[in-house]
Amino acid sequence: MVTTTTGTTPLVRSSGPDLHRKRLNTWQAIHAEVLRRIRSGDWPPGELIPTEQMLAVELGCARATVNRALRELADSGIIERRRKVGTRVTASSARRTTLRLPTIRNEIETLGARASYALTSCETTLPNLAAMRALHVGADEPLLLVLSRFSADDRPHCCEAIWLNPRVADLPDAEVFALEPPQEWLSRNLPVTQSDVSIIAEAADEACARSLEIEPGTPVLTIERVNTLHGTPVSFARHHYPPQHRLVFDI
Amino acid sequence: MVTTTTGTTPLVRSSGPDLHRKRLNTWQAIHAEVLRRIRSGDWPPGELIPTEQMLAVELGCARATVNRALRELADSGIIERRRKVGTRVTASSARRTTLRLPTIRNEIETLGARASYALTSCETTLPNLAAMRALHVGADEPLLLVLSRFSADDRPHCCEAIWLNPRVADLPDAEVFALEPPQEWLSRNLPVTQSDVSIIAEAADEACARSLEIEPGTPVLTIERVNTLHGTPVSFARHHYPPQHRLVFDI
DNA sequence: AAGTGGTCTAGACCACTAA
DNA sequence: TAGTGGTCTAGACCACTTA
Numbered sequence: 001m002v003t004t005t006t007g008t009t010p011l012v013r014s015s016g017p018d019l020h021r022k023r024l025n026t027w028q029a030i031h032a033e034v035l036r037r038i039r040s041g042d043w044p045p046g047e048l049i050p051t052e053q054m055l056a057v058e059l060g061c062a063r064a065t066v067n068r069a070l071r072e073l074a075d076s077g078i079i080e081r082r083r084k085v086g087t088r089v090t091a092s093s094a095r096r097t098t099l100r101l102p103t104i105r106n107e108i109e110t111l112g113a114r115a116s117y118a119l120t121s122c123e124t125t126l127p128n129l130a131a132m133r134a135l136h137v138g139a140d141e142p143l144l145l146v147l148s149r150f151s152a153d154d155r156p157h158c159c160e161a162i163w164l165n166p167r168v169a170d171l172p173d174a175e176v177f178a179l180e181p182p183q184e185w186l187s188r189n190l191p192v193t194q195s196d197v198s199i200i201a202e203a204a205d206e207a208c209a210r211s212l213e214i215e216p217g218t219p220v221l222t223i224e225r226v227n228t229l230h231g232t233p234v235s236f237a238r239h240h241y242p243p244q245h246r247l248v249f250d251i
Numbered sequence: 252m253v254t255t256t257t258g259t260t261p262l263v264r265s266s267g268p269d270l271h272r273k274r275l276n277t278w279q280a281i282h283a284e285v286l287r288r289i290r291s292g293d294w295p296p297g298e299l300i301p302t303e304q305m306l307a308v309e310l311g312c313a314r315a316t317v318n319r320a321l322r323e324l325a326d327s328g329i330i331e332r333r334r335k336v337g338t339r340v341t342a343s344s345a346r347r348t349t350l351r352l353p354t355i356r357n358e359i360e361t362l363g364a365r366a367s368y369a370l371t372s373c374e375t376t377l378p379n380l381a382a383m384r385a386l387h388v389g390a391d392e393p394l395l396l397v398l399s400r401f402s403a404d405d406r407p408h409c410c411e412a413i414w415l416n417p418r419v420a421d422l423p424d425a426e427v428f429a430l431e432p433p434q435e436w437l438s439r440n441l442p443v444t445q446s447d448v449s450i451i452a453e454a455a456d457e458a459c460a461r462s463l464e465i466e467p468g469t470p471v472l473t474i475e476r477v478n479t480l481h482g483t484p485v486s487f488a489r490h491h492y493p494p495q496h497r498l499v500f501d502i
Numbered sequence: 503a504a505g506t507g508g509t510c511t512a513g514a515c516c517a518c519t520a521a
Numbered sequence: 522t523a524g525t526g527g528t529c530t531a532g533a534c535c536a537c538t539t540a
Contacts, residue, residue: 039442039443040442041442045439075349077351094351094352094354096350096351096352097352098326098348099349100328101502102345103343106345184343191291191292193290194501196501197501198499199450199497199499200494200497201453201471201472201473201492201494202452202494203469203494218454219452221451222452243451243453243454245452246449246450248448249447250445250448251445
């Protein structure tokens with residue numbers, strides 16, 4: 001058997017049973033079919049499902065295609081796979097999803113609003129406790145602190161406080177941040193090897209409340225981000241969103 | 252050349268240039284190498300990187316292997332791929348990451364603490380406004396409302412309020428929830444085709460504050476989840492976490 | 503020792519899109 | 522129309538795990 005295969009229009013391999021079974025050829029189709037069987041209750045939580053080999057034969061495709069489909073399902077936490085054991089439908093309601101962290105500008109424009117940026121202040125100052133811990137600096141090492149705000153259609157959308165360490169990165173003149181958000185300047189000029197992100201609920205402090213035009217003490221959703229370059233923390237950003245803001249996603 | 256390849260221990264294909272270039276054979280190695288070149292600045296943000304074909308030749312592996320590596324990078328938002336155009340290093344700081352939503356019990360045990368569950372109340376009652384909207388029911392349709400709390404090593408960790416619609420799902424006797432969290436019972440007994448999740452910051456109401464042993468009005472992190480079966484909303488859960496709680500992840 | 507998933511390969515065709 | 526990524530296939534070997 002030396003002739004090349006056509007790859008995407010294979011003929012029925014044998015005259016075995018199941019001649020009427022529709023062939024599922026793409027990994028998306030396999031993915032959907034397996035998901036259907038799980039959701040319909042055919043394959044209940046905790047159950048072992050057929051092996052890749054069996055599914056490939058049943059659905060009429062290569063094992064690699066089944067593998068791709070099942071890998072996506074495993075990545076989503078829908079199924080759990082173990083060598084030698086097989087593939088199980090996940091019993092718990094544990095799920096995974098992809099969380100996108102776009103730029104603020106992008107986030108606003110996705111909502112269909114016009115984004116505008118305004119610098120609030122930009123000064124070299126001694127770090128507070130959180131900044132000392134995040135950037136691994138002492139209380140006597142001055143940092144650059146930039147406060148700014150984004151508006152969506154002229155309503156306050158989010159305010160940012162970002163601490164930058166001038167000893168580990170070449171920072172621009174302060175005037176630059178009057179025109180461009182630190183986040184955008186950073187992404188173009190400072191390489192990052194890792195970001196640690198936290199989401200927390202906290203009470204708005206004085207500056208944040210003034211920026212977002214809310215009462216001090218109002219709950220705000222805070223997204224913290226520490227950017228690290230080869231193990232050295234470079235920037236520590238905190239984005240604060242007013243109470244009506246929601247981080248939304250599907251599973 | 253009809254002899255089969257061994258797949259994982261191929262010999263050098265030709266006596267071309269670059270005999271000293273180490274062959275990168277696994278998609279993880281390719282992934283790491285490409286990431287290294289991006290982070291080192293060799294391939295700056297916005298730049299086109301070589302095609303799959305070129306990388307496969309340079310690194311000495313199959314194009315499918317390069318494809319797998321680059322696909323993972325694209326899934327993380329590190330690069331952007333377009334047919335006919337090529338692959339670019341993402342210019343913005345937009346990033347994606349996988350967010351895990353484990354069961355509360357799992358979450359607590361991952362922290363190394365002992366999880367305990369306690370039912371607060373369980374009653375059939377008319378929906379509030381949020382529940383009406385989430386479950387698409389009218390103000391006169393009674394729902395089952397279950398309030399409960401999880402503790403980690405006897406400290407309040409999270410409290411839950413969940414609304415269940417008895418008209419679209421067979422619900423158990425109320426006593427069941429005295430022993431088992433609704434979340435766990437649901438995952439075993441009610442299939443779900445979609446979940447919509449929101450993360451918000453809000454002020455603790457009276458019941459939530461009592462349950463978490465905090466002052467009413469304290470900011471809490473709330474994770475809302477609407478489970479849907481074939482388009483019909485079945486349950487509406489709200490998990491409230493006290494202020495020190497952080498949703499943490501890397502990028 | 504054996505079974506299952508994980509991955510690599512070489513070749514092929516398809517889908518999309520800029521020119 | 523041509524170039525690039527997206528995917529499928531058949532076969533092979535490896536890695537991990539249970540028995």
